[in-house]
Amino acid sequence: xxxxxxxxxxxxxxxxxxxxxxxxxxxxxxxxxxxxxxxxxxxxxxxxxxxxxxxxxxxxxxxxxxxxxxxxxxxxxxxxxxxxxxxxxxxxxxxxxxxxxxxxxxxxxxxxx
Amino acid sequence: xxxxxxxxxxxxxxxxxxxxxxxxxxxxxxxxxxxxxxxxxxxxxxxxxxxxxxxxxxxxxxxxxxxxxxxxxxxxxxxxxxxxxxxxxxxxxxxxxxxxxxxxxxxxxxx
Numbered sequence: 001x002x003x004x005x006x007x008x009x010x011x012x013x014x015x016x017x018x019x020x021x022x023x024x025x026x027x028x029x030x031x032x033x034x035x036x037x038x039x040x041x042x043x044x045x046x047x048x049x050x051x052x053x054x055x056x057x058x059x060x061x062x063x064x065x066x067x068x069x070x071x072x073x074x075x076x077x078x079x080x081x082x083x084x085x086x087x088x089x090x091x092x093x094x095x096x097x098x099x100x101x102x103x104x105x106x107x108x109x110x111x112x113x
Numbered sequence: 114x115x116x117x118x119x120x121x122x123x124x125x126x127x128x129x130x131x132x133x134x135x136x137x138x139x140x141x142x143x144x145x146x147x148x149x150x151x152x153x154x155x156x157x158x159x160x161x162x163x164x165x166x167x168x169x170x171x172x173x174x175x176x177x178x179x180x181x182x183x184x185x186x187x188x189x190x191x192x193x194x195x196x197x198x199x200x201x202x203x204x205x206x207x208x209x210x211x212x213x214x215x216x217x218x219x220x221x222x223x224x
Contacts, residue, residue, distance in 0.1 A: 031210065041217075042203070045213070091156065102212060
């Protein structure tokens with residue numbers, strides 16, 4: 001069990017560019033969550049998947065954001081036309097249905113210049 | 114995180130006990146959590162408590178839950194410099210599946 005992994009760990013991009021992040025959950029975990037954390041704040045929920053189905057999206061997830069989990073394993077989060085306000089740490093977490101522990105990955109830190 | 118509130122800073126001396134407090138507003142919350150975050154890192158799950166429990170102990174960590182006052186605390190016994198980090202309280206409200214976090218308490222352990 002290697003834990004939740006996220007790539008890349010850091011991303012610097014220019015405003016207006018598209019970026020994509022990847023999350024690999026713990027292998028037997030069927031639920032996967034994306035959160036966003038800005039400086040000095042706790043993480044805020046963006047979206048979650050059960051297997052390949054995206055079951056809930058926060059209103060924070062504007063139409064520039066899209067998330068996928070095509071085979072119910074890894075997930076990608078894409079941000080189109082990035083804005084400076086998108087600069088944050090993007091965290092992924094996973095859990096198994098019927099359990100209550102959500103385990104987090106190390107995060108991807110996005111800086112939009 | 115406006116539904117979960119924490120004080121921002123706490124300083125303690127090495128070897129003392131630390132108590133980090135949290136209040137939440139959703140009375141339907143069934144599980145309450147404590148996570149630890151070190152600089153530049155993700156969140157480490159420390160412990161969680163089911164709402165029908167008053168207390169949970171796990172080695173140096175003690176969680177106390179006052180459901181009537183919607184108050185949760187985390188006590189760290191014999192605090193060490195390695196405990197310096199930000200501690201987040203979180204809840205899963207109602208029928209939700211996602212966590213709602215407080216803003217975190219920065220714990221500084223002084224030698």
